[in-house]
Amino acid sequence: MMIVVTGLAAPVWAQNAPEPRTLPNGKTWTYDADAGRDIMRTCAACHGEFGEGGGGGVYPRLSGLHPEYIAEQLRAFKSRTRENIPMIPYANERELPEKDVLDVAYYLASITPPRHPPADDVAMDAFERLKLAKQAVQIPRQPGDVEAGKALFNADCMECHGRDGQGRVKKPPLAQQHMPYLHTQVGLFLSGAREHDDVDELMRPKSARNWEDLWAYVSTLDD
Ligand code: HEC
């Protein structure tokens, strides 16, 4: 059983401890949650103490993402197949060997970000309240036509990103992810700087109005 640091149920993929595996250096990796928490200290300046995201939404939420997705992106940063200039000092073989990639990925995956800070009338100790408030990721409603956005989402995005936008194995969530970050990623997909399936069919034909409606709907998915 992995450590679940909130009172909420962890996503299915985080409920069982990962199988040990053989690292490129021939050693065996077994999940070490304390090591994951330690590594996260260097990431916290940008991504927040619990991976809740930061910088007004420029730095993505990492908590609750699929561990294999997180690991895959970290490897992509290390090999520069996904360009991420702010992370160059952190995502390299010396600072983040494969063992650390796996520990931090599974640690982050085990944190389920609450959708709201705890309500005032819920009894809990002050420390727990503060922790849950910090972990909470609540996306502000975006302007636009939510129904029109839902139709676009269901037609073009749901298959991979999930009915409720919570993501699937190796497919990141769109729900409960920070809007400035999502906007940037679509810009990168459209310019070809980051790869996404079927950009010419799924993304390029959409008007500014379509995008506004789509994000308006996505912003309701964590209500
Ligand atoms: C100096 C700021 C900074 C630090 C420190 C940092 N990151 Fe990042 N990280 C970013 C930025 C900026 C992005 C988004 C890049 C982009 O726009 O594509 C990002 C993106 C990511 C993503 C991709 C998320 C997704 O949804 O695709 C992962 C995973 C990630 N960081 C993990 C980490 C981990 C683990 C650490 C610590 C070892 C770390 N980051 C440290 C700035 C930082």
Ligand code: HEC
């Ligand atoms: C065929 C499957 C598929 C479909 C359909 C799809 N996506 Fe994706 N999407 C992915 C995968 C896989 C990734 C992760 C790419 C990677 O590994 O770098 C992704 C990543 C993203 C990201 C970046 C998220 C992050 O955390 O970095 C955004 C934003 C996104 N997709 C938006 C959309 C939108 C909007 C639609 C519908 C118009 C859509 N996608 C449809 C598979 C899909």
